[in-house]
Amino acid sequence: MDELPAWLPAWCLDQLGGEPTEVLFRSEQISMVFGLRLTNATEAVVKARADDGRAVSCVAAQARLAERGFPCARPLTPVVGAGSLAVHAEQLRPGGDVVHGDSPDVAVRYAKVFARLMAELAGVTVPPPLPNPRWVRWDHSDPGLWPAIDVLDDLDQSAVPAYVVDTAERARRRLLAAALPCVLGHADFEAQNLRWHGRDVWTVHDWDSLAWQPEAALVGAASGVFARGTGQPTLAPIESSEAFLVAYQGARGRAFTAVEQEVAWAASLWPAAHNARWEVLHGQPTVCGDALRAQAAQRLRRAGLRADE
Known part of the structure; x- marks a missing residue:
């Protein structure tokens, strides 16, 4: 929790109605990804990446597919900026296995x-x-x-x-x-x-x-x-x-x-x-x-x- 970005608690409170109480997972490659449990019991994944103009279209397309029943996480927020970052939250959709192999x-x-x-x-x-x-x-x-x-x-x-x-x-x-x-x-x-x-x-x-x-x-x-x-x-x-x-x-x-x-x-x-x-x-x-x-x-x-x- 001490290593979360300074902007993240306020962003979660504003957009999701609660602040982080537990980090379920995190990763950082091109994007920063945080799996969080919030004070209002919401579990969500917050994604942040440099705002290059792509995120709004990507999240809108993901939302359309989720609405149609395609197996993907449902966005919980639109893209909302945090400084130079494009940030959104989506449904936590845990479970399932990776199918390995190249046959x-x-x-x-x-x-x-x-x-x-x-x-x-x-x-x-x-x-x-x-x-x-x-x-x-x-x-x-x-x-x-x-x-x-x-x-x-x-x-x-x-x-x-x-x-x-x-x-x-x-x-x-x-x-x-x-x-x-x-x-x-x-x-x-x-x-x-x-x-x-x-x-x-x-x-x-x-x-x-x-x-x-x-x-x-x-x-x-x-x-x-x-x-x-x-x-x-x-x-x-x-x-x-x-x-x-x-x-x-x-x-x-x-x-x-x-x-x-x-x-x-x-x-x-x-x-x-x-x-x-x-x-x-x-x-x-x-x-x-x-x-x-x-x-x-x-x-x-x-x-x-x-x-x-």
Whole structure:
């Protein structure tokens, strides 16, 4: 309790009618997340992140899905600023298990949930939550290959392997060349962000990570990242990404065009390249980097790119 931000008790009292009496959990990555019990017996999750203009749309979309019965936490407040932070509270939705694994069978389970999620979001109209999350921000307008991210750009870029840069450049060219309409979708569809009761999904978390990109690109990114349950990000095996893409199209009742297929495979590479860059710049084990080295050539071929392109 002594380590809570100074603004948080007053914010909770104003927005939720009580002050924190117990910290149920907390985490801090891009956002600060606090699971709290309040003096009025309310249990809530308070999320705070730098106000980059995305939060209002993300919370509004999450609220619409919760109203429709989609398995996600219901927002309890709108986005209310605290200094330079965008803050909101949502329902505490505990329980459920993480389904681990990167097999094609596991991929199919996740793909069917992603298809349901995307179908629900297709009926939601909010201002696009831009800029897109940094790990899928291949569509940035910053100079150079990578989006501007101070915590990465200030480090020694010579440490990034040439194959990571080359893969990112080629995948990005393919993605930017496709003239596909953008839709609303979840851009951090990792196993750690879902909880299950048996075969049924119980909760999808992390609605701060909505993005505005072509459907095929969102699906492709999810097909690569879904397997991360704990630890560092990873890249799923190619056969599992393929099973994800096939199952998604089946669940949505629409086959991707040839262009969409290529875009999906190109998009599967960008988060892995971003994560491989992050690993070496921060001196971490090269989990994504090793997977990218092994799979990049085949994924690029499926994206319609020859070795000399």
